[in-house]
Structure formats: C-alpha cells, structure tokens
Amino acid sequence: MQQHTYTLDHWEDRSGHRLAWKFGYRGTAGEFGRIEVVYPASRRGDRHVTEVKGDTVPVTSFMGWAYGRKPSLYMAELSVGGAGVRLKRNRWAQTRAGRAVRMQVAGREYRYLATSARHRDRALTRNGVEVRIRRHGSGARKKATFTVLGPADATDLALAAVMCGVNTRNLTRGGAVRAFFGRSMQWLDVFQ
Template sequence: MQRHTYSLDRWEDRSGHRQTWTFGYRGTAGEFGKIEVVYPVRRHGDRHVTEVRGDAVPTMSFDGWAYGRKPSLFCAQFSVGRDGIRLKRNRWAQTRAGRALRMRVAGRDYRYLATTARHRDRALVRDGVEIRSSRQGKGARKKAVFTVLGPADATDLALAAVMCGVNTRNLTRGGAVRAFFNRSLSWLEVFQ
C-alpha cells in the first residue's frame, strides 16, 4: 500500500485589529504542490469560514458557528468550489465511529472521524484511501502532519487539510460535552 507523509507549518497574521487576524497552515505536499489553510477567511457575525486553496487542490470552504477562531460543526455548511456538500453526523452516538462526520464529495463517500479521545488525531476515510491527520508541536513550531495511505488524489488531501481549520471536538463524547457547556455559557451571556 502506498504511504506518504506531508506536513504543513502553522502561521498567523496578527496585523491590524484583532477581528482581522488570520491563522492557518501552509506548506508543500509533494505532487499536490503548495497548500494553504486559512481561518477565519471571513466572519459573518457568530459564524467563521475556513478555506483551503493551493496549486493542484480544489478550493474548499467550511462555514460554521464560531468556536474560538475556527468554525465548529454546529450549523455547518461546506462547499467544494461552488457546490454545496451535505454533512451528516449522529451527535447522539456513543462511539467515535458512530459520531463520524459523513459527506459525499465528487461522487465518493467520506467519513471524518476521531481516532483517539484527544482532539489532535483524526482520519479521513473513503474506499481504498485513508488520510490520518495530527497536530504536533507547540507555539511557532506547530504543524499539521498528514499520513496518506492508498492512492489519494487532490480532493482527498484538500478535504483533510480544510478540516484542520475546523473545530471538530464534537467527534468525541468528551469534546461534545465541553462544547455544549461552552455554548450554554455563551448563550447565557447574551441574556445579561
């Protein structure tokens, strides 16, 4: 089975007002060329947008309710180019496999799931291809590392990359509980 490893370095632009700060990952991924993940590219009130673009990868954007600097899976919208993609997940499932985010892109079915209880390790899976992603390091040395198993194409890698700019804590039970309490406390602030 084919196996390749690519890493994207974390970057940030803190120029101007803090509402205009942007963050992300960028680097070169072999034959896929340069890839850049940017979040938040745009802000719409309480919603943030993460976008991935590059030399050979399709442009993708993920729009969701803001959780920190990233969009979350809550009320999310996903698009590849100009095509909207339907996202499905079972938020009440007890296992990580049951809580996986499911989507159909370019006629292929994908699952994006947590591989460990910690929020750093995820996997994008379709028939014959698996891309494991993890975030390593701290501070300025932080990286997003992708391990590609199987004959992946540019769409596969772009999907895995855009999800690095999305808060996916809800893919684990513990992360879902923390996200629920954070949302509840945020909503309570609105009524004060």
C-alpha cells in the same frame, strides 16, 4: 499500500485589528504542490469560514458557527470546487465511529472521524484511501501532519486540510460535553 507523509507549518497574521487576524497552515505536499489553510478566511455574522487553496487542490471552504477562531460543526456548510456538499452526523452516537461526519464529494462517500480521545488525531476515509491528520506542537512550532494511505487525489487532501481549520471537538463524547458547557456559559452571558 502506498504511504506518503506531508507536513504543513502553522502560521499567524496578527496585523491590524484582532477581528482581522488570520491563522492557518501552509506547506508543500509532494506532487500536490503548495497548500494553504486560512481561518477565519472571512466572517459572516456569527459564522466563520475556513478556506483551503493550493496549486492543484480544489478551492474548499467550510462555514460553521464560530467557536473561537474556527468554525464548528454546528450549522455547517462545506463547498468543494464551488459545489455545495451535504454533511451528516449523529451527534448522539456513543462511539467515535458513530459520531463521524459523513459527506459525499464527486460521487465518493467520505467519513471524517476522531481516532483518539484527544482532539488532535483525526482521519478522513473513503473506499481504499485514508488520510490521517495529526496536529502537534505548540506556539511557533505547531504543525499538521498528513499520513496518506492509498492512492489519494487532490480532493482527498483538500478535504483533510480544510478540516484542520474546523473545531471538531464534538467528534468525541468528552469534547461534546466540554463544548456543551462552553456554549451554556456563552448563553448565560446573553441573559445578563
């Protein structure tokens, strides 16, 4: 089975007002060329947008309820090459595989799931292809490493890259509990 590894470096642009700050990952992914992930690429009320652009990858965007600087899986919308994609997940499932985000892009079924209890290890899978995503490092040394197993194409890489700019804690039970308490505290602030 084919295996390739690509690494994108974290970047930040903290110029101007803090609401205009941008973050993300960028780098070169072999034959796919340059890839850049930007979050939040834009803000629409209480929703943030993460966007992926590159030499050969389709423009991909993910919009969801803001959780920190990234969009969350709550009220999420995904667009690949301008076409909307329906997302499905079972937030009450007990296993990581059951909590996976399911999507259908270009006639192919994908699953994006947590591969460990930590929020840094994820995988995007479809029939015959798996893209493992690992975010590691801290500060200026943050990186996102993609290990591609099988004959992946530009759409596979774009989907994996956009999910690096999405808060996916809810894909694990522990992350879902932490997110619930975080949202509860925000709701309590509303009533004060």
